[in-house]
Amino acid sequence: MPGLSAPSDYSQEPPRHPALRINSEKPFNAEPPRSALVSSYVTPVDLFYKRNHGPIPIVDDLRMYRVSIMGLVGNAKELSMEDIWRLPKYTVTATLQCAGNRRTAMSKARKVRGVGWDVAALGNAVWSGAKLADVLELVGIPKLSYITQAGGKHVEFVSIDKCKEEKGGPYKASIPLIQATNPEADVLLAYDMNGKPLNRDHGYPLRVVVPGVIGARSVKWLDSINVIAEECQGFFMQKDYKMFPPSVNWENINWSTRRPQMDFPVQSAICSLEDTDIVKDGKMTVKGYAVSGGGRGIERVDVSVDGGKTWVEALRYQKGDVPYIADDIRSDKWAWVLFEANVDVLQNAEIVAKAVDIAGNVQPENVEDIWNLRGILNTSWHKVHVRIGHSKM
The missing domain is CATH 2.60.40.650 (Immunoglobulin-like)
Incomplete structure (x- = not known):
């Protein structure tokens, strides 16, 4: 995408807070000391957990950046940041939590696969941006829509970053159209975090924030929004972040028997x-x-x-x-x-x-x-x- 690029290596990573506990260097995954979480209701950006699947994208020219909205819509559009800034700005305080939070403790019962998170793979932030419901109205989808006239039932978010799980392709995820078009669901295209523009680690210049849902659906470094008939078929929707019973192992797993995880439990x-x-x-x-x-x-x-x-x-x-x-x-x-x-x-x-x-x-x-x-x-x-x-x- 013009204006936003995904590096092929880790030579241009942003600086990070020295107090972070690093669980993986490449890609960078880290969490703060657990004591930092209870020092303030709103988590400082530098101490908000970092969850990545590849090198951090770079904004080369913000004026050139566009997010595409296409698929089963009335009229596809490309929006600049100026277009998004002109929409009503909403602010939502929401906690994002990695689905793997507290994985290390689970692995002590029986070995599991994944980044070894302690209890701090979450944070609470004040997010500001345009409501996705308002953005989708620009392409002819009314609020509180279950299906578009062309048969769209899901909204897929595609990132600019590349990850090995997608064989070098982009990270992507989706949510149901009714959630995307419901203003009360507070799904944002966010450009501010804690009152300042997003930093690179957290999705600059634009990311999705889906409150109440595992962090894997809040896609960063947004490249495109696709309205599709079925849920996203990407790796992280179909072959990861699904909840299986203790009887399932890597020899008998059948990914198609479980739905992608959305809401997180108490x-x-x-x-x-x-x-x-x-x-x-x-x-x-x-x-x-x-x-x-x-x-x-x-x-x-x-x-x-x-x-x-x-x-x-x-x-x-x-x-x-x-x-x-x-x-x-x-x-x-x-x-x-x-x-x-x-x-x-x-x-x-x-x-x-x-x-x-x-x-x-x-x-x-x-x-x-x-x-x-x-x-x-x-x-x-x-x-x-x-x-x-x-x-x-």
């Missing part, structure tokens, strides 16, 4: 303590995050200091000046909540957190029950072990 993790930690005394404040997909708010977070035998309810909060109520209009429906609970630990202990969303969905206790060969969606109870000592690790 999730929480403790961020103020490492998996194994030493504390100076028995009084502490346990802090972490909780989030659920599909815009479902967090009804409750429970914390236990005896491995799940007894529980206390944690305080939940988002913005400091507004009390958090899960389904209140003043709460950010697509964003995580942070939680904290003051507890007494009188002896060596297993501290546990679990969350419940407004639909009554609760995290499963054991990782073995949700183990899957790709190690996605580890939403089991998050457990850390502490012992009383004279110094903290």
